[in-house]
Amino acid sequence: xxxxxxxxSHVSVSEGALVLLRCNYSSSVPPYLFWYVQYPNQxxxxxxxxxxxxxxxxxxxxxEAEFKKSETSFHLTKPSAHMSDAAEYFCAVTRYGSSxxxxxxxxxxxxxxxxx
Amino acid sequence: xxxxxxxxxxxxxxxGQEVTLRCxxxxxxxxxxxxxxxxxxxxxxxxxxxxNVPIDDSGMPEDRFSAKMPNASFSTLKIQPSExxxxxxxxxASSFPGGQPQHFGDGTRLSIL
Numbered sequence: 001x002x003x004x005x006x007x008x009s010h011v012s013v014s015e016g017a018l019v020l021l022r023c024n025y026s027s028s029v030p031p032y033l034f035w036y037v038q039y040p041n042q043x044x045x046x047x048x049x050x051x052x053x054x055x056x057x058x059x060x061x062x063x064e065a066e067f068k069k070s071e072t073s074f075h076l077t078k079p080s081a082h083m084s085d086a087a088e089y090f091c092a093v094t095r096y097g098s099s100x101x102x103x104x105x106x107x108x109x110x111x112x113x114x115x116x
Numbered sequence: 117x118x119x120x121x122x123x124x125x126x127x128x129x130x131x132g133q134e135v136t137l138r139c140x141x142x143x144x145x146x147x148x149x150x151x152x153x154x155x156x157x158x159x160x161x162x163x164x165x166x167x168n169v170p171i172d173d174s175g176m177p178e179d180r181f182s183a184k185m186p187n188a189s190f191s192t193l194k195i196q197p198s199e200x201x202x203x204x205x206x207x208x209a210s211s212f213p214g215g216q217p218q219h220f221g222d223g224t225r226l227s228i229l
Contacts, residue, residue: 032215043120043207043220044159051215090159094215102147102166102211104218106159 002027002093006107014115019063019078021110023091026072033074034104035065036090044090050074061085086114118142120221122208128227134196137224140189141210149218150183150193151207159207165191166213198228 007022032051036044048059055067065076091107121140141148149164163173168185185191195202205225209218
């Protein structure tokens with residue numbers, strides 16, 4: 001079975017500060033991992049994805065995430081927060097390759113607040 | 117390119133009425149997913165289809181909920197009869213196979229009075 005845990009349902013940072021959103025996964029098979037962002041009154045938008053290539057993945061809006069197999073983590077970072085980054089962020093996992101069922105397992109989400 | 121299109125964007129109706137939510141997936145995507153999002157329960161997968169066939173409906177809360185996908189370009193989620201606790205934002209998403217990312221619509225905000 002696969003699962004995702006996002007540590008911290010709410011994270012607050014000052015504008016210009018480092019953003020770190022934590023995600024740990026559990027998977028008995030190699031995973032694909034994703035980060036999505038949801039702005040108010042909108043659907044989820046893909047930020048970045050890990051699909052077994054480079055372990056450091058760069059996404060849109062200056063975000064990146066590093067896949068660490070030994071720590072079963074896929075934390076999302078951004079060096080300098082912008083007010084427009086305030087949103088809810090979801091980490092998700094699915095199975096790699098031919099064993100994939102199409103289904104994503106989502107974490108509970110982390111709300112990022114950016115203070116001026 | 118057109119993304120996933122959902123209609124209506126907002127729906128307000130009275131308890132007991134039938135509600136039909138509609139979704140047009142991205143052309144060529146093999147998978148279609150229906151989710152429900154509430155403050156209390158977060159994002160829940162209700163049902164998903166592969167090549168128009170329902171694969172897993174274990175997330176459908178009750179028999180009042182039903183979903184169909186008559187062809188590759190259209191799906192509906194129906195609630196009959198509706199209840200106030202069904203109030204939520206309902207999202208449709210679609211994807212290619214093989215663990216590719218899901219693309220979400222903007223959702224339908226449903227309010228049952």
